[in-house]
Structures are given as C-alpha cells and as structure tokens.
Amino acid sequence: MSMIAAFYSNKSVLITGATGFLGKVLMEKLFRTSPQLKVIYILVRPKSGQTLQERVFQILNSKLFEKVKEVCPNVHEKIRPISADLNQRDFAISKEDMQELLSCTNIIFHCAATVRFDAHLREAVQLNVTATQQLLLMASQMPKLEAFIHISTAFSNCNLSHIDEVIYPCPVEPRKIIDSMEWLDDSIIDEITPKLIGDRPNTYTYTKALGEVVVQQESRNLNVAIVRPSIVGATWQEPFPGWVDNLNGPSGLIIATGKGFLRSIKATPMAVADVIPVDTVVNLTIAVGWYTAVHRPKSTLIYHSTSGNLNPCNWHKMGLQVLATIEKIPFESAFRRPNADFTTNNFTTQYWNAVSHRAPAIIYDFYLRLTGRKPRMLKLMNRLLRTISMLEYFINHSWEWSTNNTEMLLSELSPEDQRVFNFDVRQLNWLEYIENYVLGVKKYLLKEDLAGIPKAKQHLKRLRNIHYLFNTALFLIIWRLLIARSQMARNIWFFIVSFCYKFISYFRASSTLKV
Numbered sequence: 001m002s003m004i005a006a007f008y009s010n011k012s013v014l015i016t017g018a019t020g021f022l023g024k025v026l027m028e029k030l031f032r033t034s035p036q037l038k039v040i041y042i043l044v045r046p047k048s049g050q051t052l053q054e055r056v057f058q059i060l061n062s063k064l065f066e067k068v069k070e071v072c073p074n075v076h077e078k079i080r081p082i083s084a085d086l087n088q089r090d091f092a093i094s095k096e097d098m099q100e101l102l103s104c105t106n107i108i109f110h111c112a113a114t115v116r117f118d119a120h121l122r123e124a125v126q127l128n129v130t131a132t133q134q135l136l137l138m139a140s141q142m143p144k145l146e147a148f149i150h151i152s153t154a155f156s157n158c159n160l161s162h163i164d165e166v167i168y169p170c171p172v173e174p175r176k177i178i179d180s181m182e183w184l185d186d187s188i189i190d191e192i193t194p195k196l197i198g199d200r201p202n203t204y205t206y207t208k209a210l211g212e213v214v215v216q217q218e219s220r221n222l223n224v225a226i227v228r229p230s231i232v233g234a235t236w237q238e239p240f241p242g243w244v245d246n247l248n249g250p251s252g253l254i255i256a257t258g259k260g261f262l263r264s265i266k267a268t269p270m271a272v273a274d275v276i277p278v279d280t281v282v283n284l285t286i287a288v289g290w291y292t293a294v295h296r297p298k299s300t301l302i303y304h305s306t307s308g309n310l311n312p313c314n315w316h317k318m319g320l321q322v323l324a325t326i327e328k329i330p331f332e333s334a335f336r337r338p339n340a341d342f343t344t345n346n347f348t349t350q351y352w353n354a355v356s357h358r359a360p361a362i363i364y365d366f367y368l369r370l371t372g373r374k375p376r377m378l379k380l381m382n383r384l385l386r387t388i389s390m391l392e393y394f395i396n397h398s399w400e401w402s403t404n405n406t407e408m409l410l411s412e413l414s415p416e417d418q419r420v421f422n423f424d425v426r427q428l429n430w431l432e433y434i435e436n437y438v439l440g441v442k443k444y445l446l447k448e449d450l451a452g453i454p455k456a457k458q459h460l461k462r463l464r465n466i467h468y469l470f471n472t473a474l475f476l477i478i479w480r481l482l483i484a485r486s487q488m489a490r491n492i493w494f495f496i497v498s499f500c501y502k503f504i505s506y507f508r509a510s511s512t513l514k515v
C-alpha cells in the first residue's frame with residue numbers, strides 16, 4: 001500500500017492554478033491515487049465567458065480525466081470550485097467560502113502564477129508575489145493546515161550558473177516592491193523595471209524569486225516547502241504519455257517547427273535542454289506535500305525538479321529527435337518542409353530570419369493578395385519571431401542545479417511509493433519521451449487525426465518539389481541577370497559550357513572505341 005496515497009485519503013486539499021497545465025495534472029493524479037480524498041478546493045475565476053462550473057465540467061470531461069473516472073466515479077462531487085480572483089483583495093472569495101476554506105483545509109498547493117515573460121511588472125508582482133503573501137496569511141489562519149507547498153521555478157535565480165536548493169536574497173525587499181506597486185504609475189514602473197530585474201531576462205523570473213523570499217519571510221509557523229521545476233513538458237508516463245494542453249515552453253516551438261514556420265533558431269546546440277515532464281513534477285510535488293506534513297522539517301526545504309544534472313539532454317539532440325519524429329508523423333498542412341537549424345550568432349540569425357522566415361512569408365502574402373485573400377503570414381511570422389526572441393535566453397544558457405533534497409526525498413520513499421510517485425528522472429529515455437511529446441502535440445494540441453498522416457506526407461512531397469522548382473528558377477534568373485551585366489560571368493559561363501561539351505565528347509569517343 002502506498003503511504004503517500006494513504007496520507008491524502010480523507011484530506012481536504014486546496015489548489016490554486018488548478019485550471020493550468022500543472023494544476024490539472026496534479027488534481028488528476030491526486031484523485032487517481034487517493035480516490036478516498038475528501039475534497040479538492042480549487043480557486044477559479046470565470047474566464048472567456050465560461051462560469052466556474054462550466055470550466056470544471058470541461059476539465060473533467062477532457063481526455064486527461066478519463067482514467068480518474070474509472071477509479072473515482074464521483075470525482076465531480078469531490079471538486080469544489082471556489083470563485084476567486086488572485087488579483088483582488090482577499091481573492092474576492094465570499095465570506096461563507098472563506099470560512100469553509102479556513103476551517104477545513106489540510107494541504108495547500110499554490111500553483112497559480114502568471115508565466116508570461118512579457119507581463120508588466122505590476123501584474124507579475126500582483127500574482128507572483130502579493131497573491132503568495134495573501135495566501136500565506138490565509139494559511140496562517142487555518143488550524144488544520146499540515147503543509148503549504150509553493151510552486152516556483154528553477155529559473156527564479158537564472159542569473160546564477162550554479163543554483164543550490166536554497167532561497168537567495170533579493171537586493172530590494174519584496175515588501176518594498178509590493179508597496180511601491182501601489183503608488184507608482186505605469187510609466188515610472190516601466191522605467192525602473194530593467195534596473196530591478198537586473199541580469200534576469202524578464203519580470204517572470206524576477207517576481208518568482210521575490211515570491212520565494214516572501215514564502216521564507218512570511219511562513220511563520222507553517223510547514224512550508226518550495227518545488228522548483230525547470231521547463232515543464234508533456235507527460236512522460238501518466239495518465240498516458242505525451243499529454244500537453246498549452247503552447248508554453250517547447251510545445252509552441254514544436255508546432256512552429258512541425259508546420260514549417262520555424263526553420264532555424266538561435267540556440268547553443270550543446271546547452272542542456274532542461275525539460276522535465278509534468279507528471280514527474282507532479283509526483284515530486286505530491287511526495288513533498290506528504291513529507292512536509294509528516295516529517296515537519298525544521299526549515300523550509302527547496303526541491304529542484306530538473307533533469308540536467310541527473311540525465312542531461314542537449315538542444316541538438318532534442319532538435320534532431322523532434323525532426324526525426326515529424327518526418328515519421330508529419331503535421332497537417334505544413335507551410336514549408338520542416339527543418340531545425342541552430343544559428344549561434346546574431347548575424348546568421350538575422351540572415352536566416354530574413355531569408356528563411358520573412359521572405360517566404362512575404363511571398364506567400366503576395367500570393368494571398370493575388371488570389372483575393374487577406375495577407376496574414378508576415379504578421380504571424382513576426383509574432384513567432386518575437387516569441388522566440390523571448391525564449392532565446394533559455395536555449396543559449398546552461399545551468400547546474402543541485403538536487404540533494406530531491407534525492408533525499410526519493411530515498412525516503414518506500415519501494416511502492418517510488419513506483420506510484422516516480423520522480424526519478426534518471427529512468428527517462430529521452431528519444432522515446434520526445435517522440436511521444438511530438439505525437440502528443442499533434443493529437444492533443446493540434447487535434448489532428450493520425451489517419452491524415454499519408455495525406456500530410458503527400459503534402460510534404462509537394463512542398464519539396466515546389467522548393468526544388470523555386471530554387472532552380474531563382475538560380476537561373478540570377479544567373480541570367482549576371483550574364484547580361486558582367487563580362488566575367490559570361491566568361492565563366494562559356495568556360496563551363498565548353499568544359500561540359502568536351503567532357504561529353506570525350507565520353508562518347510571512349511565508349512565508341514570500347515565497342
């Protein structure tokens with residue numbers, strides 16, 4: 001019997017960010033392994049015209065939750081959506097709901113965050129710092145609370161190259177930042193943002209680091225732990241391989257590559273691609289919840305959920321495997337034939353962006369105009385290149401993360417728990433994982449049917465022929481122009497033609513002699 005699964009039976013769990021990528025997988029695993037769990041409270045806001053109930057209904061009816069319904073048929077009764085907006089004071093939770101949360105919650109998993117790299121500092125501070133502070137305050141009023149697990153990111157200290165499982169101090173106190181966001185206007189915030197974030201690449205990593213300091217300073221007597229995942233990717237094993245439902249991290253780039261939009265990228269081929277499957281992160285998080293509640297470590301423990309130091313894979317290997325998989329199971333209606341070249345300096349990057357990305361987009365837009373349609377490809381391409389410029393930092397640096405606490409926790413688990421809540425990334429086979437990831441992107445993100453693969457392959461063949469035809473035509477046009485304008489080009493041309501003629505004549509003569 002799994003000790004961890006037994007621990008969560010009859011517990012009331014509170015999850016923030018349960019409608020997000022990680023939150024959904026966390027909820028699924030908790031219900032599947034501990035069907036006796038009492039209730040999971042989820043803080044949800046109405047979104048895109050959907051009520052809370054509609055959002056929960058949609059999650060429960062997704063493919064991700066199919067297995068859960070077999071082991072926990074009354075799962076819908078055990079999810080209790082609470083209307084909340086983490087940007088509002090007291091999260092805009094009603095008095096009755098707040099009372100219930102305060103009196104019943106046993107474990108909190110705080111996953112909600114803005115993960116956008118371009119979020120305005122005020123917005124990022126509000127969600128990643130102030131909301132964390134408010135949630136800790138709420139937690140301190142929960143008499144039955146056994147553990148508070150905060151999800152941060154392994155990149156919160158990405159300005160360092162070696163990162164230990166400790167909280168690093170921030171030059172400016174989080175409380176001062178929170179206060180200043182209340183009275184500074186946007187233009188001043190914009191001005192001071194680069195100075196505040198310093199050598200971090202964006203407001204996301206900066207505010208996640210502030211969030212950790214807040215957890216450390218404001219946890220009072222709570223049992224608190226922090227989990228720091230690196231780049232969270234599709235599921236490795238559970239509930240089935242390759243599940244993914246958003247474009248963050250590598251998923252968006254896999255689509256862009258598979259559809260032939262993105263054909264080269266500025267990346268350091270040998271830099272470590274520190275991707276970690278979402279189910280590995282979730283297994284560790286659930287185990288951390290159990291360990292923190294049962295063993296009550298004296299200080300706040302940080303757990304790195306990373307792959308680089310135990311089972312490294314680099315971007316070159318990842319790119320090759322993505323391409324190899326796409327060749328076997330191509331995506332439908334590709335714009336161009338997929339390719340994944342890595343450029344290493346700004347000049348070649350700009351060159352290939354112009355030649356391989358913008359020029360085909362302009363030509364395609366011209367074709368759309370000619371056929372009476374609205375041009376859209378250049379706009380799309382510029383957005384993609386902007387997205388890539390924001391991710392570039394993470395594909396051109398390598399980090400070393402120590403994983404002592406994570407390894408200690410693994411050794412504390414019973415063999416059964418090590419199996420049920422496996423977070424030993426050393427067992428991951430990258431080639432198999434990437435193949436399932438690409439397949440998952442095709443099935444669950446693009447919603448493409450595998451029956452369409454022969455047609456997609458046919459389409460790629462057509463694109464290859466167009467590519468050859470286009471290149472030949474371009475070569476001939478350029479050559480014709482050169483010959484018309486330059487004596488040297490004409491001389492070279494005559495030299496090549498006479499050389500070919502002599503070559504053919506020689507072969508003809510020698511074959512006649514043999515006969």
Ligand SMILES: CCCCCCCCCCCCCCCC(=O)SCCNC(=O)CCNC(=O)[C@H](O)C(C)(C)COP(=O)(O)OP(=O)(O)OC[C@H]1O[C@@H](n2cnc3c(N)ncnc32)[C@H](O)[C@@H]1OP(=O)(O)O
Pocket residue numbers: 115116117118153154155230231232247248249250251252253254256257318319322340383384386387388390391394395
């Ligand atoms: C050969 C293969 C090599 C693989 C190579 C992988 C390298 C992969 C490195 C990742 C490194 C992360 C390492 C940090 C890990 C954490 O700790 S953070 C968690 C991850 N967070 C993220 O990835 C967030 C990144 N995304 C963003 O910040 C915002 O989407 C952006 C990039 C600022 C774009 O903002 P925006 O212009 O307002 O656009 P948004 O509305 O979000 O989306 C615009 C369009 O771009 C698309 N899009 C959004 N995100 C992406 C994306 N990542 N890719 C492509 N398209 C995207 C959307 O679908 C949308 O298209 P339409 O629906 O309009 O057609």
Ligand SMILES: NC(=O)C1=CN([C@@H]2O[C@H](COP(=O)(O)OP(=O)(O)OC[C@H]3O[C@@H](n4cnc5c(N)ncnc54)[C@H](OP(=O)(O)O)[C@@H]3O)[C@@H](O)[C@H]2O)C=CC1
Pocket residue numbers: 016017018019020021022023043044045047084085086087110111112113114115127151152153154208228229230231232233246248249
């Ligand atoms: N994905 C990754 O690569 C990595 C993620 N992480 C961390 O993991 C955690 C989860 O990330 P992930 O699941 O990928 O992110 P998602 O963007 O998929 O999910 C974010 C969640 O936060 C919720 N949320 C955002 N704003 C509010 C708000 N104002 N009120 C209530 N809820 C809100 C979202 O709700 P809604 O659905 O309503 O928008 C959503 O449920 C984050 O803390 C992130 O920093 C760390 C490393 C890497």
